[in-house]
Amino acid sequence: MHLFRPVRRRGAALVVASLACVLCATAAAKPAHAAKNADKHAAQSLRSPWDLHPVTLTSAKYDCPTLPPLPHDIVAYDYYSDAKHSITDPKRHAAYQAAARPFLAIEEATEHAADNYQSTGSREAAACVAQLLVQQAQANAMTGSMSSNQAYYVQNWAIGALAVVWLKVRPAGAAALGVTPAQTAVLQAWMKTVAGQVEDYFGTEHEKGAGSGRNNHYYWAGFSVMAAGIAANDRSLYDWGAGTYKFGVDQIAPDGTLPLEMARGQRALHYHLFAIAPLVTMAELASANGDDLYAYDDSRIHLLVSRTVDGLADNHFFQEKSGVPQDTPENGVVKGSDISWLPPYARRFPDPAFTALLNRAPAQPEGYLGGMPPP
Numbered sequence: 001m002h003l004f005r006p007v008r009r010r011g012a013a014l015v016v017a018s019l020a021c022v023l024c025a026t027a028a029a030k031p032a033h034a035a036k037n038a039d040k041h042a043a044q045s046l047r048s049p050w051d052l053h054p055v056t057l058t059s060a061k062y063d064c065p066t067l068p069p070l071p072h073d074i075v076a077y078d079y080y081s082d083a084k085h086s087i088t089d090p091k092r093h094a095a096y097q098a099a100a101r102p103f104l105a106i107e108e109a110t111e112h113a114a115d116n117y118q119s120t121g122s123r124e125a126a127a128c129v130a131q132l133l134v135q136q137a138q139a140n141a142m143t144g145s146m147s148s149n150q151a152y153y154v155q156n157w158a159i160g161a162l163a164v165v166w167l168k169v170r171p172a173g174a175a176a177l178g179v180t181p182a183q184t185a186v187l188q189a190w191m192k193t194v195a196g197q198v199e200d201y202f203g204t205e206h207e208k209g210a211g212s213g214r215n216n217h218y219y220w221a222g223f224s225v226m227a228a229g230i231a232a233n234d235r236s237l238y239d240w241g242a243g244t245y246k247f248g249v250d251q252i253a254p255d256g257t258l259p260l261e262m263a264r265g266q267r268a269l270h271y272h273l274f275a276i277a278p279l280v281t282m283a284e285l286a287s288a289n290g291d292d293l294y295a296y297d298d299s300r301i302h303l304l305v306s307r308t309v310d311g312l313a314d315n316h317f318f319q320e321k322s323g324v325p326q327d328t329p330e331n332g333v334v335k336g337s338d339i340s341w342l343p344p345y346a347r348r349f350p351d352p353a354f355t356a357l358l359n360r361a362p363a364q365p366e367g368y369l370g371g372m373p374p375p
Contacts, residue, residue, distance in 0.1 A: 046230040046238055047288045048167040049344075049374035050118070057176055058121035064128035065109050069139035070102055070158070074151040086265035096150070103154055104367065106132060107161045111371030114165040118372070123176045126169040130177040133166055137183075137190035143197065149212060152201045156217070157368045159194040160224030160278075163231045164370025166191075170231070188232040195228035195237050203240075206247075215260040216275035219248045220368065223278035226285055227370070238289070245282045245293050248275065249300050256307025257321065268322040269315050272308045277341040277369060279304070284344050284374045294348070305345065309357065312338065336364035344374050 079093035080086065110129050117125040136142075142159065146152045166187070169177060174184065202221035205213030212218065226241025228234075251258050261271040279301060283293040294301060311318050312334050315326040329338060340363050346354035365371040 046233050048230050049284055049288045050168050051171055052288055053375040054171050055121045057123050060120045060122035062122045062124035062128055067106055069135050070141035073144035074154050075147040076151045076154050077148050078150045084265040086267045103158045107367050110165040111365055114168040115371045117169050126172040126176055127178045129165050129169045130179050134183050134187055137187040142194050156198045156221050156224050160227050161368055161370045163191055163227035166231050191228040192232045192234055195225045199225050199240050216271055218244055219275055219278040223282050226282055241282055245279055246296055248279050249297050252300050252304045256303035262322055266324045266327045269311045269318040269326045270328040273338055276308055280341040280345050281369055334361045336361045339363055340366035
């Protein structure tokens with residue numbers, strides 16, 4: 001399977017005189033046109049892909065778990081033992097897993113319920129999601145101090161997942177969800193607060209030129225902030241997320257790789273897959289709002305997807321460029337979790353290779369993406 005296809009970029013040479021004429025002809029009209037579009041955007045409520053695919057409510061039973069609220073402060077530390085962040089330290093990893101367990105528990109519980117609602121229409125499943133989320137909001141979870149960079153990553157991944165599960169059940173309506181307008185307002189305000197903290201942290205890292213402000217962490221932050229922005233109908237959060245998508249796509253090299261992810265040694269292919277997931281999902285979220293992020297920069301995202309999917313079939317390119325054998329796909333077998341982002345992409349951009357890959361490894365829920373991918 002060889003999907004890598006170079007995408008022709010815009011020509012560097014421009015006919016200056018012709019451009020000047022076009023600019024002169026449109027200069028007067030452009031401000032009014034831009035203002036009109038901005039006003040139109042501002043007046044529209046932000047939507048998600050799940051708003052466009054309503055589910056019929058049913059009386060299917062669902063057993064909602066009882067979970068404590070997440071902590072106000074997050075204490076977590078990283079677990080890699082090398083400068084490339086490619087080799088896991090078992091002791092530190094065990095400590096991290098213990099710290100992350102409550103977050104994974106609430107993500108898994110809400111994602112399972114949200115996806116159950118999506119597949120069965122269960123009122124009880126939808127109400128379960130709302131109940132667990134309102135509980136987090138009322139406890140003001142995850143809005144306190146962060147012990148380290150890793151703690152900020154945990155906060156980021158959690159709010160992105162929780163925003164998406166809300167988007168999955170939100171179309172069921174307040175009556176089915178069992179939430180009052182006041183509870184909905186508290187939930188939206190909480191999501192805005194946490195997303196704002198994510199934006200502040202990763203925005204500062206970006207301005208400093210730090211790795212987490214330029215690599216996959218930055219794209220995951222964009223996804224989380226964008227999803228929370230849609231959940232809270234906050235266009236500034238949504239727009240910030242779209243900006244991280246554009247930055248990420250701008251990093252794609254002519255050979256379809258991401259330099260900062262290629263620097264991850266034996267995990268280079270793994271982290272290319274990890275970076276694609278938020279980028280593709282942001283493009284899907286944007287599409288629901290009439291914004292075609294896939295087309296940005298001459299549709300350059302396709303370079304990244306093609307190169308990375310090729311790597312799942314034969315990872316020698318990644319091995320040669322990174323200088324070390326790759327740990328992905330694990331034992332040579334592609335897992336559904338490797339390509340959780342692929343179904344919506346494959347629907348938009350059909351390719352027999354995508355179909356064959358998904359037949360061999362059907363996509364599985366991805367916790368950081370809020371479960372199953374957008375419809």
